[in-house]
Amino acid sequence: MTAQETTAPGVPDSAGLLALARAALQIEIDGLQAMAARLDGRFVQAVTTLLRCRGRVVVTGMGKSGHVGRKIAATLASTGTPAVFVHPAEASHGDLGMITPADAVLAISNSGESDELTAILPLIKRMGVPLVAMTGRVDSSLGRHADVILDTGVAREACPHNLAPTASTTAQLAMGDALAVALLSARGFQPDDFARSHPGGALGRRLLTLVRDVMRPLEATPRVPPSATLIETMRAMSAGGLGATAVVDEHGVAIGIFTDGDLRRLIERREGADLRSLRVGDVMHPQPRTVRPQMLAVEAAELMETHRITSVLVVDEAGRLVGALNHHDLMRAKVI
CATH class of the missing domain: 3.10.580.10 (CBS-domain)
Incomplete structure (x- = not known):
C-alpha cells in the first residue's frame, strides 16, 4: 500500500448501527422532554408578543439555526402568522431594511453568540422591534438583548463527539412548531384557512373544491x-x-x-x-x-x-x- 492509499472506514455491524441510532434518538427525546418541562410564562409571553405583531415575524439565524429558521418561518406563514426569513449576514449588507417597526423578530442561535447575528441585535433594538430569542444559553449576548427568551438548551448533542448540531436543532424545530400551534389556536385558524394557503396541495383540493x-x-x-x-x-x-x-x-x-x-x-x-x-x-x-x-x-x-x-x-x-x-x-x- 502506498502512502497515498487509504483504507475504507470500518462499517459497524447491524446491531452497532441500530444501537447508535437508538442512542441518538434517545438523546433527542430526552432533550425535548427536558425543554417541555422548562416551559413557563416566557412561552406565553413570546406567543403574546408575536400575536400582537402588526407586521410580519422576521425569523433570523446563522448556519444550522438558519436552516431551522427558514422552516419555522414557512410553518408560521402557512398557519396564519405572516413570516419571512432574513439571513443575518445579508441583513448587515442592506437586508435589515426588510424589518419594519411593525414587525417582530424571532432570532435563533444555540450559542447566542453568532457574530453575524449579534452584530445586528443593537440595530434591531434601536428600531424598537420586539425581539424573541430562541437560544441554548439564556445568559448569552442574544439572551441579554432579547425581550423574551425561549430556552432551547440541551444537555448534549446526539453527535457522538457532542459537536454537530443535532439535538439542539431538533429542540429549535420543536419549539418553532410549538409556537406555530399556539399561534394558530389563538388566531382561530381553521382547516379551510390552511387550505387557502395551500391551494395546490391535496388538502387544498379537499377543502376548497365544491x-x-x-x-x-x-x-x-x-x-x-x-x-x-x-x-x-x-x-x-x-x-x-x-x-x-x-x-x-x-x-x-x-x-x-x-x-x-x-x-x-x-x-x-x-x-x-x-x-x-x-x-x-x-x-x-x-x-x-x-x-x-x-x-x-x-x-x-x-x-x-x-x-x-x-x-x-x-x-x-x-x-x-x-x-x-x-x-x-x-x-x-x-x-x-
Whole structure:
C-alpha cells in the first residue's frame, strides 16, 4: 500500500448501527422532554408578543439555526402568522431594511453568540422591534438583548463527539412548531384557512373544491320522466355515460334515480318476464340521495362512501335537478 492509499472506514455491524441510532434518538427525546418541562410564562409571553405583531415575524439565524429558521418561518406563514426569513449576514449588507417597526423578530442561535447575528441585535433594538430569542444559553449576548427568551438548551448533542448540531436543532424545530400551534389556536385558524394557503396541495383540493366545480352540468346529466319505458330509460343511461339516470317530474324536481345495478337486479328478479311494459317510475329508487352545488366535494364523496353508491344527483334548494356527480368525477379532480 502506498502512502497515498487509504483504507475504507470500518462499517459497524447491524446491531452497532441500530444501537447508535437508538442512542441518538434517545438523546433527542430526552432533550425535548427536558425543554417541555422548562416551559413557563416566557412561552406565553413570546406567543403574546408575536400575536400582537402588526407586521410580519422576521425569523433570523446563522448556519444550522438558519436552516431551522427558514422552516419555522414557512410553518408560521402557512398557519396564519405572516413570516419571512432574513439571513443575518445579508441583513448587515442592506437586508435589515426588510424589518419594519411593525414587525417582530424571532432570532435563533444555540450559542447566542453568532457574530453575524449579534452584530445586528443593537440595530434591531434601536428600531424598537420586539425581539424573541430562541437560544441554548439564556445568559448569552442574544439572551441579554432579547425581550423574551425561549430556552432551547440541551444537555448534549446526539453527535457522538457532542459537536454537530443535532439535538439542539431538533429542540429549535420543536419549539418553532410549538409556537406555530399556539399561534394558530389563538388566531382561530381553521382547516379551510390552511387550505387557502395551500391551494395546490391535496388538502387544498379537499377543502376548497365544491360540488359545482366537479359535477356534470344539467345538459350532460341523463334524465327521464317517471312515465318513460325501460327501453327509453336504458337509452338515456347509455347516452349519458353515468351508469344511472335521474327521474324528474314536470317541474324538473328529482323524484328518483335508476342505475345499471337496479336494471341487473330487476332482470334477475323477473327472469323471463317481458319488462317492456314497465315504467321507470314503478321501479326507480324514490327520494334519491342528493347534494347541493355549494357543498364540499369531499363531503359528497363521504356521503357516497357511506351509502355505497357511485353516483349522486345534484339539486338546488327547490329540489330541481341541476347536475350529477360520479365517483370518477371526484377521482379526476383528485378529491379522492
